[in-house]
Amino acid sequence: MRALQLLADRKLSIVDVPMAAEPGPAEVRVKIGAVALNHIDVWGWRGMAFAKRKLPLTVGAEAAGTIEKIGADVEGLKVGQTVAIYGAETCGTCPACHAGRDNLCENVAGVRGFHVDGLACDYVTLKARHVVPAPEGVSVQAAACTPITFGTVQHMLFDNAKLEAGQTILIQAGGSGIGTAAIQLAKAVGATVITTVGSDDKGEKARALGADHVINYREERFEGVVRKLTKKRGVDVVFEHVGVDTWAGSVFSLKRGGTLVTCGSTTGISAEINLFQLYQQQLRLIGSFGCRIENIAQSLAKIAAGVVKPVIDSTVPFENIDEALDRIEQRQVFGKIIVTL
Numbered sequence: 132m133r134a135l136q137l138l139a140d141r142k143l144s145i146v147d148v149p150m151a152a153e154p155g156p157a158e159v160r161v162k163i164g165a166v167a168l169n170h171i172d173v174w175g176w177r178g179m180a181f182a183k184r185k186l187p188l189t190v191g192a193e194a195a196g197t198i199e200k201i202g203a204d205v206e207g208l209k210v211g212q213t214v215a216i217y218g219a220e221t222c223g224t225c226p227a228c229h230a231g232r233d234n235l236c237e238n239v240a241g242v243r244g245f246h247v248d249g250l251a252c253d254y255v256t257l258k259a260r261h262v263v264p265a266p267e268g269v270s271v272q273a274a275a276c277t278p279i280t281f282g283t284v285q286h287m288l289f290d291n292a293k294l295e296a297g298q299t300i301l302i303q304a305g306g307s308g309i310g311t312a313a314i315q316l317a318k319a320v321g322a323t324v325i326t327t328v329g330s331d332d333k334g335e336k337a338r339a340l341g342a343d344h345v346i347n348y349r350e351e352r353f354e355g356v357v358r359k360l361t362k363k364r365g366v367d368v369v370f371e372h373v374g375v376d377t378w379a380g381s382v383f384s385l386k387r388g389g390t391l392v393t394c395g396s397t398t399g400i401s402a403e404i405n406l407f408q409l410y411q412q413q414l415r416l417i418g419s420f421g422c423r424i425e426n427i428a429q430s431l432a433k434i435a436a437g438v439v440k441p442v443i444d445s446t447v448p449f450e451n452i453d454e455a456l457d458r459i460e461q462r463q464v465f466g467k468i469i470v471t472l
Contacts, residue, residue, distance in 0.1 A: 132253035133472070135449055136187040140178035143190065145449055151254040154202030160256045161214060163196040164271035166470040168452075169279050169308060170397050173460050175245045184246050190452075191251030191470075192218045192244040195265070195274035205259045214262040215274040215431060216250060217424050218243045223260055234286070234421040242421075251449070253472060263427045266435035272469050273434050276308070276441035280467060281430035282422035283394055284312040287370065289320075290426070291417045292392040296321030298367035301357055301384050303377050305342060306333040308467045309394070311442040313370050314340045319438050322368075325360060327353045327377070329462060336465050340442070354380035365389055375399035382408065382416075390415040442466030 134148045154160045171192050195215045198208055208214070220243065221228055221236035228236050243249040265274040288294045300317050304310045305326030317324050318341035325344040328334045334345040344360055346353045357366060365386030371377065372395030381391055382404065391414065408414070433439050444466040447455050455468045 133449070134189045134248075134252035135191065135452060135470075136189050137175065138187050141176055141453075143176070143453055146187070148189070148252065151252070151256040154200050154205075154256050156203045157205060157259050158202040158256055159198050159205060159208060159214075159259045159262060160200040160254055161196040161216065161262060162199045162254055163191075163194055163250055163252060163472055164213075165195055165275035166191040166251045166472075167193040167275040167280060167308070168455055168459060168468045168470060169193055170395060170459065171242065171245055171279070173456050176456050177460075184241075188244070189248040189250075189252050190244045191249035192242055193275060193279040194218075194250035195271050195277075196255075197271070198262070199254060202259070208259060208262065208264060213265040213269065213271055213274055215265060215277045215427050216243075216255070216257065217261040217263065217427065218250070218278050219421060220247055221261075223258065231423055231425055233424050251452075251470065251472075260424070263424060263431065265431050269431055269435050272443065272446070272471075273441050274431060275469060276312075276467055277427050277430040277434070279421070280308045280441070281312045281316070281434070281439065282426040283419070284309050284316055284370075285426040285430050286422040287392045287394055287419045288313065288316055288368075290423070291419050292368045292370075292390045294320060294322055294368055299323040299325065299361060300368040300370060301353075301366045301381070302326040302342075302370040303373045303381065304328070304462075305337040305340075305345070306462075306465045307372070308442075308464075309372060310370075311337075311340060311466045312439065314342050315439040316433075317370075318342075319433070325357060325366065333465055348377075352380070353377075354383045357384040361386070368392065372396075373398055375402050378402040378404075382414065385412065385414055387412045388414070390417060392417045392419050394419045444468050446471055
């Protein structure tokens with residue numbers, strides 16, 4: 132079968148590899164239909180793995196497909212079913228996994244496509260518990276946007292930040308994949324959404340998704356605009372994933388007792404914080420990584436119900452993935468880039 136492999140930093144190639152193994156007990160084999168690209172793919176492409184890995188490595192952390200074969204002792208799944216794939220190799224036996232907190236697994240082997248072989252291949256054999264069936268009517272491309280994009284945001288906003296109707300949220304980088312998901316999910320629960328974008332074109336698209344206020348961060352200091360919009364009160368929640376470039380402004384944008392939840396650091400991993408401001412304003416800073424498997428099911432249900440819809444920037448074949456990763460790195464996308472097989 133074919134696999135898209137990283138041979139060296141910034142060097143990808145389509146190669147022939149052995150067919151995915153026959154599924155054993157409690158396993159399924161999935162025919163991959165779509166891979167959604169994320170910043171984590173850019174990091175892996177650039178060599179920022181932050182952990183030991185062996186090259187060549189099959190890339191792809193977020194994907195969906197159809198079940199091609201089922202092993203023994205698998206219940207609730209059938210051949211031909213569209214499924215989203217959980218992208219972390221969790222153990223399923225530790226206390227965190229038993230509690231449904233898969234992203235806190237004590238024995239995780241790594242993230243697919245980053246530390247261990249990923250999903251950009253024709254077929255993959257994996258544990259049945261790592262696939263989440265999509266409701267009828269949800270396409271493979273839409274399902275491919277749930278394991279990281281919508282699942283991560285679902286976990287950030289509702290498991291961690293406890294976002295509620297009537298609250299105000301600042302969503303950084305509203306044109307990114309998770310930014311477009313956050314705008315929709317926040318509006319769906321009745322929150323007022325303020326978002327930042329890097330161009331007027333992205334601003335128009337963010338408004339079309341439901342953003343109440345859009346700030347072009349290249350033209351205005353977003354924290355100043357946020358304070359004006361909230362009459363110096365600040366927002367209840369900041370959805371942060373940019374990192375150093377926005378960190379201080381994000382913290383300043385919070386109201387007293389507000390919550391900042393972060394899942395990324397695309398502009399750098401080290402930032403300063405004013406401790407006096409932190410404790411005097413009684414701020415809550417929450418780190419959030421990945422999602423629980425249940426968050427994928429929740430996201431799929433919302434897509435099926437029409438509550439939210441994945442924003443697809445473009446669809447590209449295997450052969451054009453280098454160009455796609457470069458566009459993400461240069462922030463020249465609005466929504467998701469999907470790689471098809």
